[in-house]
Amino acid sequence: MTALASDLIQSVDWIAVAPPTITAVLALAILVADLFMPPQRKPLLGQIAVGGLVLAGLSLLPLLHGSRATFCLTAGSHDCSYVTDHFTLVIQLLVFGGALLVALLSLHSPDNLPAGEFWFLLLSSAAGAALLPAARDLATLVIALEVASLPAFALVGLKRDDRLSSEAALKFFLSSVTATAVMLLGVSFVYGATGTLHLAALADALGHTPHQLDTLARTGVALTLVGFAFKLAAAPFHFWVPDTYTGAPLPVAAYLSVVGKTSGFSGLILITVIAFKHYADVWGPALAVLAALTMTVGNTAALRQGPGHSRSAVRLLAWSSVGQAGYLLVPLAAAGYAGPGSDPAGHIGATVSYALMYGVVNLGAFGVAALVAQTSADNRIADYRALYATRPQAALAMAFFLLCLAGLPPGIVGLFAKVVVFSSAIGAGLGWLAVVMAVNVVIALYYYLRWTALLFARPEAAARAPETEAEAVPALRAPASLKAAIALTALAGLTLSGAPQLVLRFTSGTLF
């Protein structure tokens, strides 16, 4: 009897699950505290959230030594549903770092968001995103993905009385729900064909599916991937991105572009290289085509953003993030081409390195955008003209971030992140994809550079006259949290430029 009980009861490694748990518990605590807190003390909620995210980040420290697993089957294969290896830790670090920076951006957001709801939703979504890379079965994976994205719809639509915001939320919601539905269908097919949900077991089972179930398994694999492509905003499933980003409050757009994207990617990585590794001939070419399409669509659309249009800065960042997602997909596709026999960890490392670089500098760019939004709410690219004259440090930081995204020195980390992506493509024999990406890098350089040049341009004579009047009024002081966010990302970017090894170390294949 006791033996049976010990068979049924799984022991939970609380230290391993601490990072997402802390975040989730704190989210609930904030929601409850919001009910009892007088309105004038509401800013405290934001500080609690920031502190909680720091705490969650610190809870990663005890996990650094070796990998841990919990929620394991007590019988049979002893597969585990929750694993913290290096991959998990890196992604969780990225999620918490990203969420922390977004929190710093939103502490003084001019959008006047309802505090309690906002912090609750942000932390819940971060908890989901942190759970995702640790998930090792399809059910946990899907649940984590939904926990990460459901609060995001609400976040996008959080601006009250803003038609654009609600429309953006609806668009995001509909496309995301479609994605989930398609993915669930795929997952159920795969489950039907193999009879297991654990990723490792799936890999074995898919290796020798009975002949009559082969079509079912293949369809399941394809549908699951389509679902992830939606979440990632890979072309041709990208159309929700620009409207959602421009409609959403700016910090939320930053959150989606980094944390949202990271969660999608980590899920895709787990699915492809662990669960579906025997179907590399299916998803390898598919991802290669998706990557080429995504980067081309994103970059050409970003190219067409007129600097004078309303909210064109965020719109450009949105499209460029579509382009960047294309680069992120390249090493994944290369992992598919490397074949089931070889170790994909090096390719995955290239994606992770790139994602880390992208996360830092993209959040930095959004930080400066938030700073500019303080004075010009419309946030057109034209509003960045001569930023160097008024805010030299912010202009220099923005130039650095944009050049990192473009991949040109002094953005050395951006350059080397691109180099490892190229290297992974060439190493897998994907020469054509490398050439497509090379052309895209040049296209992207055009719009990044045009923006960079604008930062240092002379102020327009016409625009100058009314501005001088405005300057007579004491210039709006940037909130300290915003400055801190920009300074943190700039510092991280500079450190990584001096020692790219810090992010590139993952390419040596030590992730799993």
Added chain:
Amino acid sequence: MNDTFLRWVLITLLVLPLFGALGALFPAPPGLKGRDPDQAVLRHGVSITGIVLLLTIALAAGFDYAHPGRMQATTNLSWISSAAIRVHLGVDGISLPLLVLTALLTFLSALYSYFKMPEGPSAKSFVALLLVLEAGMLATFAVLDLMLFFLAFETVLIPMYFLIARWGSDARDRAALRFILYTVLGSVVMLLGLLLIGLKAGTFDMVTLASDNGSKLSHTTQLIAVLAIGIGLAVKTPMWPLHSWLPDAHTSAPTVGSVLLAGVLLKMGTYGFVRIILPIAPQGAHTFAPYLAAFAVVGIIYGSLVCLAIGRQGSGGDLKRLIAYSSVGHMGFALLGIATLTPTGVNGALFANVAHGLITGLLFFLIGAIKDRYGTTDLDRLSGTTGAALYGAAPRLGALLAFGAVASLGLPGLAGFWGEMLAMFGSFHPAAGLSRPAYLAFMGLAAFGTLLTAAYMLLVVRRVCMGERRVSDAHEQAEWAAEGSDRQARLRNDGRPQSLRVGGETNGESGESTAEPAASRVLVDVQGYEFASWTPLVALTLLAGLWPAVLLGLTDPAVRTLLGGN
């Protein structure tokens, strides 16, 4: 002991400009404030580039001339271990002259700008960009790791972009954008080739790869790699038909930008051919050499013909544009020398590199000076119907321009001669396995190109230096009176700063010069600071022309090592 010292010299001279650039962004420390912030920061630029020049001279002095084929002052540290990227630095007989040339031209540019800051925004960012540019250029010639080479190759782009876009003249935005997009497209393609080599051979180390001599790379790999890398380098060099970014960039760039663009940036392309393509992928180089030679010869003829067309009366040609196209021709000789795959030809190419840096650097300085005085570089506006009569108006400037033009056309006894001669000599006996008749034809065409070069250079001398001094033409007189006098006044004011003002040729006070009757139009002749920044170039042109062994003795052993000891 000596080598450790040199090692630190090399490291310092690469890092110093970067710190200098950072320092330029901060306000000057008390005690170094100077007259005003602009002056202080420009002085900062002069001193940093000056120290770098001294360091390169120290490097050259400590260089072991008994073994110029061996890498010296080497540093080899791990930087990004996971990607096998190492900080591997060193100089040999090929890179040493280029390092000295770079440091010299940058110093002269900084010195020139100290007295004649190009019109544009703050001097602070100008100096910072110049120093970053210098760091990138020096690093290109000193690194021995393919990825680091790529990094250095890219580092120069952003500073040069801003130098053109912010301090340039008309149509500068477009020209600057065109420059950077072209070169980035080229260098990204080059990156693919470099990665291919690195992944197939298992190392990015240029010395190891060169001593393997391509033995670890299959023939196909070499072909693809040479094609990719060659395209990237050919854009930079520039090789016809990938040159079209160059004339615009030169025409719009400020004087200093043009000098460095022609003097150093173009050299990075040919240097890459010699340092990477020839030793690392010899089979690929062998296959593509005849095509490279053909493109090079077309470039020589094409560049010269365009120059002739620009120089023709009534074509509205621009003097800067003309010199830019002449660079296409001159770099054609360097490429032809490389394409012969013989030590003679490659030595010629390297010699032509340095010579072109000196001579074209000088020419762009001179044209900048002409532009300061006349306000235009449009040949037709300059020369009117008979000629601009620079000999009469400003004899020293005229003489220098004639000297530069004659050196550029390859007069024996001046630097321009040896490179072209050796390149053609190399193609008379190309490497084994290359079609000799084809190379003989190339040689004949190149020789014809030298004739065309002579024709347009003499045309320039005739139209700019000679001619009648205009006394009539009242229409133009009025224009001169308005523009010319206050421009000259400004020039004198700019040229005045403190101690370096060399008395003699310009002792008129500014008030006096504005009062001068416009009709007499005595142009300000060469000023002290201009002499200071041009004399080294003139002297070195003469030295290299009269005593080519200085340079050839350095490059020849290194070239033979790279070509596989034949």
